[in-house]
Amino acid sequence: MKQRFLFVFLIGSIMTTTAQVPENAEDICPILVGQQIPKVSLLDLNNQSVDLIELVKEKSTVLVIYRGGWCPFCSSHLGALNNMEKDIQQLGYQLIAISPDEVVDLINPEAGEQVSYRLFSDPQAQFIKSIGVAFKTPAGLSGYIASKKPKGSVSEIMPVPTLLVINTQGEVEFTYINPNYKQRISGDMLLAVLKSLK
Structure with missing residues (x-):
């Protein structure tokens, strides 16, 4: 009986977790200002594990979540951020992208x-x-993604493009989250936000 209960509980947990990822970008329920980011491990470009909490402890952080290297809008945004990285650093922040x-x-x-x-x-x-910005990858987009990243696999879920400003305690101080992936925060607006938070 205990084994059956455990089995049912696990299946229920899996179903609940799957159900929490919405079908559409407009239906996400993202992290809010004042909340703490979760403890997770990421992989750097050398395939080394990095603790995100430890990373943000180093310095207040501008954290960008992008759809992937296959996305031209993301590539353009990453390039624009790169051009203003020195300005971001001068305001006391590090810039990372996930x-x-x-x-x-x-x-x-x-x-x-x-x-x-x-x-x-x-x-x-x-x-x-865990921060509520994931949704299911549209079926019609999977083929395009696969054609742009032949060395990797196509994930069943993807993020709404997101920018978070996080302090060294891991607390979110600002969010820009737009289900319209073509719309990104402007450089001027980002710098104004960072100045206002100091």
């Missing part, structure tokens, strides 16, 4: 973009799910 892509796919070599800040892979999309 994608559910495998490490090999974090940057699209065809796009030719290079960034000086740190990029991380979110294995099994643990982080994006």
Whole structure:
């Protein structure tokens, strides 16, 4: 009886976890200002595990979540952020970016973009799910993604593009989360936000 109960409980837990990932980007329930980011491990470009909590303890952080190296809008946004990284650093922040892509796919070599800040892979999309910005990858997009990242796999879920400002205690101080993936926060707005938080 106990074994049966445990089995049913586990199945129920799995179903609940799956159900928590919405079908559409408009239906996400994201992390709020004042909440703490979860304790998760990420992978850096050398496939080394990095504790996100320890990472943000180093310095207040501008954390960007992007769909992947396959996304031209994300590549453009990453490039724009790279151009203003020094301004961000002068205000006392570090800049990092996270994608559910495998490490090999974090940057699209065809796009030719290079960034000086740190990029991380979110294995099994643990982080994006835990902060509520994950939704199911549209079936019609899977083929396009696969064509742009032949060395990696296509995840069943993807993130709504997100920007968080996080203090060294791991508390979220600002969020920009837009289900319209073509719309990203402007550089001027980001710098204004960072100045207002100091």
